[in-house]
Amino acid sequence: MSAAVAIPIAPPIAAGPRRHPITLSEYFRMGETGTLDPAARVELIEGDLIDRPPIGPSHASKTNRINHAYALVSIRA
Helix, strand or coil: CCCCCCCCCCCCCCCCCCCCCCHHHHHHHHCCCCCCCCCCCEEEECEEEEEECCCCCCHHHHHHHHHHHHHHHHHHH
């Protein structure tokens, strides 16, 4: 009678690409070295670089009004 032999099973290979999260200092270094285009609309969220959509007319209008109000307040202060 033969003895049972244990055959090691390799762990499953992950499907798809692996994530490589980056730190805040790496993100800033990418900007300093030109790896990221200064005009690139990206932000770092939990280690991932995320594309930001362009600012639409409604957002731009509200931002301009807030900036104008802030400028008036800071002049008076």
